[in-house]
Amino acid sequence: LVLAVVFACLVLSPVMGLAANETEPNDNAASANAITADGDVMIGQIIPGGDIDWFAFAASAGTSYTIATSSAGGTDVDTQVELIAPDGLTWLASNDDYWPGTFSCFTWTCSAGGIYFVTVMGYDDTCLGDYQLQVYSFGADAYEPDDLSALATPITTDGTGQNHTLCPTVDADWLQFSASAGQTYTIATSQTGPPATTDTELVLYDATLT
Numbered sequence: 001l002v003l004a005v006v007f008a009c010l011v012l013s014p015v016m017g018l019a020a021n022e023t024e025p026n027d028n029a030a031s032a033n034a035i036t037a038d039g040d041v042m043i044g045q046i047i048p049g050g051d052i053d054w055f056a057f058a059a060s061a062g063t064s065y066t067i068a069t070s071s072a073g074g075t076d077v078d079t080q081v082e083l084i085a086p087d088g089l090t091w092l093a094s095n096d097d098y099w100p101g102t103f104s105c106f107t108w109t110c111s112a113g114g115i116y117f118v119t120v121m122g123y124d125d126t127c128l129g130d131y132q133l134q135v136y137s138f139g140a141d142a143y144e145p146d147d148l149s150a151l152a153t154p155i156t157t158d159g160t161g162q163n164h165t166l167c168p169t170v171d172a173d174w175l176q177f178s179a180s181a182g183q184t185y186t187i188a189t190s191q192t193g194p195p196a197t198t199d200t201e202l203v204l205y206d207a208t209l210t
Contacts (some may be wrong), residue, residue: 019043019132022053029088029117032056037065039136046077049125055118057135059110067118068098068105069131077122077129078102084117092116096123103131141165143173149209152176157185166200 022044026033032054035042044053059065069079081104082094098105110116120133141164143153152174155162164173179185189200 022055026054027052028054029056029084032117035118035133035135037135037137039134042133043072043130044120044133045130046079046120046122047128049122049128052119052121055120055133055135056115057118059113059116060137061110061113063137064107064109065135065137066105066107067133067135069103069120069133071103072130072132074130075128076102077131078127079104079131080121080123081106081133082119082121083108084119086114086116088117141173146174147172149174149176149205161190 019041020043022033022042025031033042033056035055035057037057037059042055045051046053057065067081067083069081078097079102080094080096083092083106084090085092093106093108095104095106097103104120118133118135120131122128143162143164145151146153146164153162153176155175155177157177157179162175165171166173177185187202187204189202
């Protein structure tokens with residue numbers, strides 16, 4: 001039998017890693033607050049209307065980064081998040097409502113290492129409130145390439161797990177195992193560590209891929 005693990009979305013845990021508060025003024029690239037790319041939390045606030053918070057992080061070529069906002073536990077703000085190139089001017093990516101309702105999330109792969117900027121703002125000037133920002137990176141796991149059924153990684157049925165990374169966002173990991181008639185099998189995924197919980201979809205195929 002062949003099993004496909006398909007990426008659905010990333011869901012931030014409430015607070016994983018260290019937490020810090022933004023420091024104003026941070027309204028442009030020159031005054032951007034530093035944030036790590038290991039999932040540490042930056043707690044920010046959009047106030048007054050029109051406020052734009054700037055953050056800076058170091059990115060490495062070939063690495064994929066997920067940038068996301070989520071609730072800080074106060075008055076949630078409808079965020080819009082943008083990624084800006086090291087020149088402090090060039091727009092690279094953005095997201096408004098990835099999560100239902102208010103928060104933002106997107107994944108981007110760095111092509112050239114350097115210091116990149118993230119801006120967080122309200123959807124419009126009436127959007128005021130709190131948010132938490134996280135930047136974290138994912139790399140390919142040891143089982144890649146395993147994106148096709150023909151490249152499926154063998155896995156045993158004795159309960160021994162495998163640690164896989166779903167990255168980039170279109171990634172699908174294929175695994176295969178031998179099954180016996182009349183035997184019941186439980187197939188499950190679980191979290192392997194911070195900063196995020198991956199919302200996975202499992203699809204089971206027979207040898208004919210049906």
